[in-house]
Amino acid sequence: MTNRTFVLTCLTPLLIFSLAFLAFPLMRLFLASVEGDNGWAVYLDIIRKPRYINTLVLTVLVSLATTFAALAVSTTAGMFLVRNKFRGRNILLSILTLPLAFPGVVIGFLIILLGGRQGLINQITPGHVVFAYSVLGLFLGYLYFSIPRVLLTVMAAAEKLDPALEEAARTLGANPFRVVVDVILPGLMPSLIASGAIAFATAMGAFGTAFTLATNIDVIPMVIYTEFTLSANIAMAAALSIVLGIVTWILLLIARSLSGTTVAAGG
Amino acid sequence: MTLNLTTTAKTFGDGTKALLPTNLKVNTGEIVSLLGPSGCGKTTLLRIIAGLETPDPGGKIWFDSDDVTDLPVERRQVGMVFQSYALFPNMSVRANIGYGLKMKKLPKADIEARVSEVLEMCQLNDYAQRAITALSGGQRQRVALARAIAPRPRLLLLDEPLSALDAALRETLRDELAILLRKFNITAIFVTHDQNEAMAIADRVAVMSHGEIVQSGTPEELYRKPNSTFVASFVGSAMHLAGEINGSKLKLKGGEVSLPADGTGCEAFVRAENIQINKNGSLSGYVDTVTFLGTHYRVGISGVISEPITSIFSGNKVPKLGEKIRLTIETQSILLLPSKA
Numbered sequence: 001m002t003n004r005t006f007v008l009t010c011l012t013p014l015l016i017f018s019l020a021f022l023a024f025p026l027m028r029l030f031l032a033s034v035e036g037d038n039g040w041a042v043y044l045d046i047i048r049k050p051r052y053i054n055t056l057v058l059t060v061l062v063s064l065a066t067t068f069a070a071l072a073v074s075t076t077a078g079m080f081l082v083r084n085k086f087r088g089r090n091i092l093l094s095i096l097t098l099p100l101a102f103p104g105v106v107i108g109f110l111i112i113l114l115g116g117r118q119g120l121i122n123q124i125t126p127g128h129v130v131f132a133y134s135v136l137g138l139f140l141g142y143l144y145f146s147i148p149r150v151l152l153t154v155m156a157a158a159e160k161l162d163p164a165l166e167e168a169a170r171t172l173g174a175n176p177f178r179v180v181v182d183v184i185l186p187g188l189m190p191s192l193i194a195s196g197a198i199a200f201a202t203a204m205g206a207f208g209t210a211f212t213l214a215t216n217i218d219v220i221p222m223v224i225y226t227e228f229t230l231s232a233n234i235a236m237a238a239a240l241s242i243v244l245g246i247v248t249w250i251l252l253l254i255a256r257s258l259s260g261t262t263v264a265a266g267g
Numbered sequence: 268m269t270l271n272l273t274t275t276a277k278t279f280g281d282g283t284k285a286l287l288p289t290n291l292k293v294n295t296g297e298i299v300s301l302l303g304p305s306g307c308g309k310t311t312l313l314r315i316i317a318g319l320e321t322p323d324p325g326g327k328i329w330f331d332s333d334d335v336t337d338l339p340v341e342r343r344q345v346g347m348v349f350q351s352y353a354l355f356p357n358m359s360v361r362a363n364i365g366y367g368l369k370m371k372k373l374p375k376a377d378i379e380a381r382v383s384e385v386l387e388m389c390q391l392n393d394y395a396q397r398a399i400t401a402l403s404g405g406q407r408q409r410v411a412l413a414r415a416i417a418p419r420p421r422l423l424l425l426d427e428p429l430s431a432l433d434a435a436l437r438e439t440l441r442d443e444l445a446i447l448l449r450k451f452n453i454t455a456i457f458v459t460h461d462q463n464e465a466m467a468i469a470d471r472v473a474v475m476s477h478g479e480i481v482q483s484g485t486p487e488e489l490y491r492k493p494n495s496t497f498v499a500s501f502v503g504s505a506m507h508l509a510g511e512i513n514g515s516k517l518k519l520k521g522g523e524v525s526l527p528a529d530g531t532g533c534e535a536f537v538r539a540e541n542i543q544i545n546k547n548g549s550l551s552g553y554v555d556t557v558t559f560l561g562t563h564y565r566v567g568i569s570g571v572i573s574e575p576i577t578s579i580f581s582g583n584k585v586p587k588l589g590e591k592i593r594l595t596i597e598t599q600s601i602l603l604l605p606s607k608a
Contacts, residue, residue: 164353167319170340171347172418173370182366186357 026245029238036235043239052223052240059220060247062139063203069139070146070199071192077147078154079184097148104145104208111141111213133215141209146199153198157191197252204248220244268331268421268454269295270316275326277311285311287479288326298448298455300469301480302462304501308478309458310426316456317424318343330421341370346415348425352407354399360410361386361395367418381417388450389413404432405440412444416451423448425457429464441467462502466490474498496534496604505536505602506576517601521571522550524596530603539565541600542578544586548593552576554586568594 034040046052081093099107115121115132122129131137161184169179185192207221214222220240228237270293277286286308293299301309314320316328318340328336335343346367354363364385368378386392389409394402402410408428415423428444429437445468448455459465465472466486473483474497482489482498493499496507510519517524517535526535544566555575556567563581571594578594586592 162351162353164349164351165355167317167340168347168349168353168414169355169366170319171317171343171345171424172367172414173341173344174366175341178370183355186355189357 029241033235033238033242036233038235042235043243045236046239046243051218055218055220055223056243056247058135058217059204059244060251062135062142062219063200065139066142066146066203067196067200069143070150071196073143074147074150074154074195075188075192078151079158082155082158096151099145100148102145104141104206104210105212106208107141107145108209108212110144111137111209115140133213133217135217137213138210138217138219141213142203142206145206145209146203149198149202150192150195153191153195154188157188161187193255193258197255200255201248201252204244269293269329270422270454270456271329272316273327273329275312275315275328276323277308277315277320278323284478286315286322287477289480291473291480291483293454293456295454296452298457298468298470300465300472301456301458301475302460302465302472302502303475304460307475309460309475312475313424313426313456313458316422317345317347344418344421346418346420346423348408348411348415348423348428350427350430352411352431354407354410354414356399358399359395360391360397360399360402363399363410364391364414364417366414367420371418385413385417388416389447405436408432408440408444412447416453420453423451423453423455425455427458427460429459429461437464444468466502472502474501476501493536493602493604494531496536496606499536499602499604503538505538506574507572508535508537508596508601509572509574510535519550519572521552521594522548524549524601525598527598527601527603530601532603532605534604534606536602536604537596537600539577540579541597542568542576543595543597544578544580544582544592545595546593548595550594550596552592552594554588554590554592557585557588568592 033042036042038045046056077096081089102110112132113119115130115137117130119130119132121131131140165183165187166179169183174182205221206219207225210219210222211225221244224237224240224244227233227240270291272289272291274288274290275286276284276288278284289312291299291312301312303309311320315322315326318335318338322328322336326336327334330343355366358366361382365378365382368381373381382395386395389412391406391409391413394406394410399407399410408431412425412428429440432440441464448468457468470485471483472486472489473480474489475481476497482494484492486502489498489502493502493505499505500507508517508519508524510517512518512526512533512535515526515528517526524535550571552568552570554566555569556565558565558567563579564585566578566580566586567575568578569575580586
């Protein structure tokens, strides 16, 4: 066997995988979206009809808010956990990463227990405070399962930061705030972008949490589900899936190109 | 600027005494080296001066007449060159050098002018726009130095500035660094474990061991008049002649040598260049190793004392391996030092 045929043989599993699990289903999905009564106009409907476009915008906004909040919370917590060794640190860390083990439905349930009509917040506060079924509840649920993903990535990167860089900045007159802006954040940037991308993509496609919480509001995965199961509008469900995929992909592409420039600036 | 440390000590959280109470004075424009083996407390001392470590209560650090003991590092106005250089990878060479000036909130034009001046001084003009990763080790070292010096610090601190370089480059850059430091005309302290580096760069060397400064003086003083067996063996690697002292004679395994009348103790030390191979010598031994070093040979000899000793030989008739030879040790070259406490 020559070297060339050997390499080609090694590529066969990848080829089969790409065709079977990516190319064929996506192609079928795309065809399904334009095979409906309206044909290509199904994509115009998404832009024209407020129900679809508003849901799409809301989904993107909630996902973006989740991503940035998760980045902010996890970066500060992660830096603290890396820099400080204390009793119970490992237990705290395992609690923080616990949501990784929960399916979305359980997380939605947790949010209902916290902010539902029978929830903790409603019981201990005077007046009627129910947020579980609002955008806020959805945001908190998404944030809850995004934090561990971002936290673990940020901690791995924070451990590799050279403490001498921070010391160098301080000897040059940088106050602690400048050290964060000029040294720590640029050092963490590649991992912030990578984990932020994961958090964003997960939030865009999250279904279980949305299914439990989104009774009054709609997010795209919910709309796809209702179009498909209730209205049997397969073309619209397929078109929305395609649009959800493309929007997520474009935003991730932008994030990746940003990370490219920071890496280039960082050498 | 004059630096003055009084009874400055450092005990770490786990009870390790990294630095015993230390006094150190560095005069304006003086370049002092802290020399010692790893773990002797030299880096801790440097970090205390920089403000990166807090000394134990009781210690005081003075920059001229200012007590800076409680001043945080960013307000001490010290320039520091780190062992790893710690250059900001997300900034160009120019931005790295200008960082300290930017923190001082100087006008842009002033920053540009000063950065250009420092680039010129450190011969980095051609690399100003480069990314840090596109620089060689020697260039990085110069950028680190330029960055430390640009904001005109009161004191320059260097932590093993040459140890990250390979051996050949280290020697060239050692001389370059010595010239640059004199050109800056700044009070500087630099930490090293390499006696050649300390001697080449510093006006004064403070030798440290086990958390304290054991002797401080010019390189010549340390070499010629070490005050302890540690300094003698660490600076210029003097060898211990272990034997029996009988009046003014020292009886060794391979013969007798006369001891000098003056000395601060009764442990005899000698350096390799003072052991001569000489057929009329009073000592005898066997040639173990012969290493050609270009300008001279280094000859390892056994049988003179229980340990092997080294002699420097620069004649033509090279001793052969295993050959029995005779040696002389000049009485005046023997150092008599107090035994270890």
